[in-house]
Amino acid sequence: MKSAHRFFALLSLIAAALLCLAGCFAQNNTVRLMYDRSGASVLPSSTAPRIVVVMFEDGRGRVDIGVRKDGSPFNPGSSVAEWASQGLADELAKLGAQVSLATSMLQARSGNPDYVVEGVVDHVWLTEKNISSYSCAVRLKTRLHGEKQGTVTRNFSSQQDKTGIPGSRLYEETLSSTLADALSNAAAAIMGSI
Numbered sequence: 001m002k003s004a005h006r007f008f009a010l011l012s013l014i015a016a017a018l019l020c021l022a023g024c025f026a027q028n029n030t031v032r033l034m035y036d037r038s039g040a041s042v043l044p045s046s047t048a049p050r051i052v053v054v055m056f057e058d059g060r061g062r063v064d065i066g067v068r069k070d071g072s073p074f075n076p077g078s079s080v081a082e083w084a085s086q087g088l089a090d091e092l093a094k095l096g097a098q099v100s101l102a103t104s105m106l107q108a109r110s111g112n113p114d115y116v117v118e119g120v121v122d123h124v125w126l127t128e129k130n131i132s133s134y135s136c137a138v139r140l141k142t143r144l145h146g147e148k149q150g151t152v153t154r155n156f157s158s159q160q161d162k163t164g165i166p167g168s169r170l171y172e173e174t175l176s177s178t179l180a181d182a183l184s185n186a187a188a189a190i191m192g193s194i
Helices: 002-025 082-094 105-110 170-193
Strands: 050-054 073-076 098-102 113-128 133-146 150-163
Touching: 050 082, 050 105, 082 098, 082 113, 082 170, 098 105, 098 150, 105 113, 113 150, 113 170, 133 170
Parallel strands: 050 098, 050 113
Antiparallel strands: 113 133, 133 150
């Protein structure tokens, strides 16, 4: 009788372990929109330009942000517009600007900043080539509003391919670094225009 209990206990333990392993390799189609914040923000001087980033518009016209090899969609775990807006604010802060975020142009102008930046996310697309290889493309537009130069509109994009260890959240890293590349170029262009 004791051996039967041990057998069933061992069988239950093996079944639980297999379920845990299956969960580790199960596909998760919800993607956390993280941003690579490497490189510390610079403490802005009192004479640094005051820039307000207005929440970007999501001009993609769709909810999903990519596709797995099996045809199932990648869905964002949060707002694509907030992800891009916060990312641009972080990049501008790294370059020494005094940066804040606003939800609307009215709110942005109420603080009487030196500059206001608006944006539109035109395209975000992540493609799973296989379980260890991903491709991502990001396109966005920024509009810099200032007293001296009026409004300056620019387009920025980035495309990256990454290969890595399966199951390592490589798809999130690919999205993050592709957006970071586009936004670091946008921040440099904005700072170069003021």
